[in-house]
Amino acid sequence: MRWWMAALVVGAQLVVGTMVGPDAAAAAEVTTLREAAAARGLQVGSAVSASALETDPAYRDRVAAEFNTVTTENEFKWSVLEPVRGRYDFSRADRIVDFAAAHGQAVRGQTLVWHSSLPEWLTTGTFSQAELRDILRNHVQTVVSRYRGRVAVWDVVNEPLAEDGTPRDGFWLSRLGLGYLADAFHWARAVDPAAQLYLNEYSTETNAAKARGLYELVRDLRARGVPVDGVGFQTHKLLTSRLSALGDVLRRFADLGLDVAITELDVRVPVPADATELAQQAEVYAWAAQACLAVPRCRSITTWGFTDARSWIPAQYPGWGAATLLDESLGAKPAYRRLLAVLRDWQRPGTGPVAWWRLDDWGGTTASDASGSGHSAVVSGTTLGWYERQPTTFALRGDGAGTGAVTAGPVVDTARSYAVSAWVSLTSKTARRVVASQDGAARSAFTLSYEPSTDRWVFAVPLADSVQAGVRTVSSTSVPAVNRWTHLTAVWNAGWGRMQLYVDGVLEMTAPPSGQPPATGWTGRGPFRIGRSSAGEAFAGGISDVRVFARVVDAAEAAALADAAVGRWTFDGHTGDESWFSRDGFPRPEQVGFTADRAGRPARALLLTGTEVIDVRGGMTLWTDRSYTVTAWVRLTDANRDGRPDGAGDQVVASQDGRERGTFQLQYESDNGRWAYKVPVTDSGPTGWPTVESLAPAVAGRWTHLAAVWNAGWGRFQLYVDGVLQGTSAATTSPPATGGLHVGVSMTGGRLTGALDDVQVHQRALQPHEITTLATP
Incomplete structure (x- = not known):
């Protein structure tokens, strides 16, 4: 197996888990999506049609059995609710809300404010700005007030952004300006303080301009006190989608203190679909579910329809279809079985990093912990958001003097086995440049750094938590290059009493040498530092993708981590x-x-x-x-x-x-x-x-x-x-x-x-x- 295949395995281990033992036997008894999701405290649902609930008993029974949340498909669209000004028709929306109440299901209201599906009287009317704002306020508050306590989640504003991440030049923006966004959330919260209020958007599942624009928008709204509780990711995808970045994007928004949800998942396939294509489609559904499960604040997974018999895809995308979990006869497709298996069996892996700072955060002064362990690091002397390893990917940049990032407390027990890895690009060799460390009481319990006296990378561990104690070191055999991204992995193996240093995935030194007595470690109980030591020695250059493991990293994994x-x-x-x-x-x-x-x-x-x-x-x-x-x-x-x-x-x-x-x-x-x-x-x-x-x-x-x-x-x-x-x-x-x-x-x-x-x-x-x-x- 090639070294880079090992890298794929490492990445997969951070997302995909397994279940064994008695828990596996219990999980095998789960037979519906609803049961599997409920066991996790998660909601799983679908957009549903009021007319189908009323006329199709098989459809109605499947909705009741499979889902613990439902989304109104079109019933809350403005053109449906109020086709004539001042004359509301809630009958279709009522049927869905009443059905959900009868079957113990939550309701997601989709949507209050959208640039589309507006009634003709509204789009062709000659209203002043003040009149139009009153019309919008009245609509939001009328609808939310009617369903107060019965609709748990509202997609308050839907699709407000253009593809480049700037505000969409649609009906509301052109007439009311960007303030309509904040107003809509405030109006909804005023009439139903208990409802969860979301902003919903499509094509934001990747680290691209639209996702970053959405991030800046909701961060700004939250900073101004606008009651945005969550962000919905529509996730209408192709058969060939990988959703590689979805989990990371969900985490970024969750780190803002927001709930996140997959709100309109479907995966369209060229029709007629063959067995290979349906198997590929099943994996896309699985990747979406795994991304949600990996982020604790991901609250729900909702598909946009659940049977191909009633999917919107064929009409919207001629030549495509088969996009949902069930076929036209309500038979389970591979996508259904795969989604059920993920919801039932997935567990967070226990061998991943105990802290992981990608350091590609979209600005700010807090480096989030991608491991899910909550070890965020506060950045000082600089801000996140320097372009480094790739033109559109950020890294932390140290100035060699006052920069760095620090956690609130210790990350790893340095008396036990551990490993620390990082990508670094050194810009200056004039002083000791610390990549990572963890504090003891008197000195750092370890440092991974550049040492100018030897012109080498060095992993150093003091013999004791005292400034007078000696230091054990392992050094690189290669000379560090300036302005070149290099991967370092430092390993302390407590069982062997050995230190190891890998450079670009290659083991360069082990200490003490074989045949000599093993070393012992001690516990540093202070915070973990990135780009700095407790003595203030700072890194000069870029730092990216810092990971900490509470275990030994072997040669194969070190090579995988160093994937260039x-x-x-x-x-x-x-x-x-x-x-x-x-x-x-x-x-x-x-x-x-x-x-x-x-x-x-x-x-x-x-x-x-x-x-x-x-x-x-x-x-x-x-x-x-x-x-x-x-x-x-x-x-x-x-x-x-x-x-x-x-x-x-x-x-x-x-x-x-x-x-x-x-x-x-x-x-x-x-x-x-x-x-x-x-x-x-x-x-x-x-x-x-x-x-x-x-x-x-x-x-x-x-x-x-x-x-x-x-x-x-x-x-x-x-x-x-x-x-x-x-x-x-x-x-x-x-x-x-x-x-x-x-x-x-x-x-x-x-x-x-x-x-x-x-x-x-x-x-x-x-x-x-x-x-x-x-x-x-």
């Missing part, structure tokens, strides 16, 4: 990013296919017919004017008699946008039939294209590994094919990117026909041995 990829798309039936950065790809068009990978495993590689491409949105993926590497496994389509691929024109494997053209292109060259790595001299205006080509022509129908390397320190471009260096370009500069990464095309064309697998990007120049490892079948 800033993007990895395995295309194992989805377009998700399996790296730490969770930058999922978006297919264009939405329907893409999969084929067997190089090991012959079905549906484990992306199939491209010359029309499909994958975009990585949300800003730049790589700084292309800094060192980087792009790798991919590629199989071109049918061969001509000369062995070269069919089709006219160049075929691009990967590219990243500049202003007018790609800032690099890794591709098949049609004029000579060779692989090529091309970089323009400039990304706008007339330009040349320094190119490195493969030594031999590309062979169609054969899996080939490509690696494009830009080494900014050397000022050289290199192309590897199947792990073998093909050539080096004399070009010495690389233009900076301004846009996103594309897979299977460039911004100016060149669509690929064939198959792609395991596309990776790294924000550094990989070494030849690393490329050889990636190129090993």
Whole structure:
């Protein structure tokens, strides 16, 4: 198994749990979603139709059996409630609320304020701003007052943001200004103080502009005393979705003191759907549920409909359907069985980190604890939000003097086995630079740092909690590089009495050496510090992804933690990013296919017919004017008699946008039939294209590994094919990117026909041995 596969296992362990023993036997008796969710104190529900409840007994029975919460599908939309001004029709909404009360179900009211589904009398009326504000206030308070005590949760405002995270230029914003948002929440709270008030939005499940805009919006509303209790994530998704970042996004909002919920989950499939596609769909439902379960403040999972017989998808997305948990005859699909299994069996893993600061928080002065253990760290001397390991991903940046972050108390018992890992980028070697430590009474119980006297990374543990005590150390054998992201893992094995230091996943030193008496540890009972020691020694540079384990980390896990990829798309039936950065790809068009990978495993590689491409949105993926590497496994389509691929024109494997053209292109060259790595001299205006080509022509129908390397320190471009260096370009500069990464095309064309697998990007120049490892079948 490759080292990077181990990284996927580590990441999965943080989300996926198992259940064994007597608890497993008890869980096996759970037969409905409602039973499984209730055992966890969670709500599971669906949007339901009043007319279906009234006319379809089988539908009605399934709603009662499967769900402990229901959402009104259209019955609370303004155009339904008040089609004529001043004449409300609550009959359909009443049927759902009454049904829920009779079956012990909570009700989610969807929605009070929306730019859509408004009655014509409202959208065409000539109202003054004051009149329109009174109309909105009257509507919110009339509806909420009628259902006070009977509707537990209101989606007060629905979809207020545009795709770039700015306020949507819809009906309410254009007429009342942004103040309508706060007003709606205040009006709802005034008439029902007990109801939970949510803001509901779509396409916010990733670390992208819209999610960040939503975060800033609700943080601002809360800071101004607006009674926003929670945020709903609609989660209408494709079959190929991975939801890689959903759990992390939910946690970010929960850390603001908000409840979160998945409010409109469905997963659309091209129809007719086959067994493989339905199995893939089931995994998307499972990923959504696991993300919610991993965040204690995630209160509910609601699907938008539960039977394909009544789904909104076919009418909205022609050619798509089969999006729900049950088929048209109310039979359980794989998605239902998988969701039930997750709700019934999932447990928080016990082997994950006891503290985990990603340090990519979206600003502020509190670094949240992604482990769920509650060890948040307060930042001083700086703020979070520096772009570091990737152009759109933040890190903590230390100035070497007054910066750092500190927890309220100890994180780990330093007398017992533990491990600390971190990504760091050192900017200055003029003094001791502490990455992490935990306080004792008189000194730090351990420090992980850069030591200028030896020019090495050092893991140090004092012999006792006294300033006079000696210190045990393990040092790196390699010399730390400045302005290069490096991964460090320090391990104290109390059972062996040994200290270990890993650099970039490789064990560099163990102490005491074998044959010498083991060491002993002592407990530091003070707070944990990031980028600082108790003596005030501060780190200079960037710190990212700090994890603390209350156990030993072995060599395989240390290597996995040191995974250097800033993007990895395995295309194992989805377009998700399996790296730490969770930058999922978006297919264009939405329907893409999969084929067997190089090991012959079905549906484990992306199939491209010359029309499909994958975009990585949300800003730049790589700084292309800094060192980087792009790798991919590629199989071109049918061969001509000369062995070269069919089709006219160049075929691009990967590219990243500049202003007018790609800032690099890794591709098949049609004029000579060779692989090529091309970089323009400039990304706008007339330009040349320094190119490195493969030594031999590309062979169609054969899996080939490509690696494009830009080494900014050397000022050289290199192309590897199947792990073998093909050539080096004399070009010495690389233009900076301004846009996103594309897979299977460039911004100016060149669509690929064939198959792609395991596309990776790294924000550094990989070494030849690393490329050889990636190129090993």
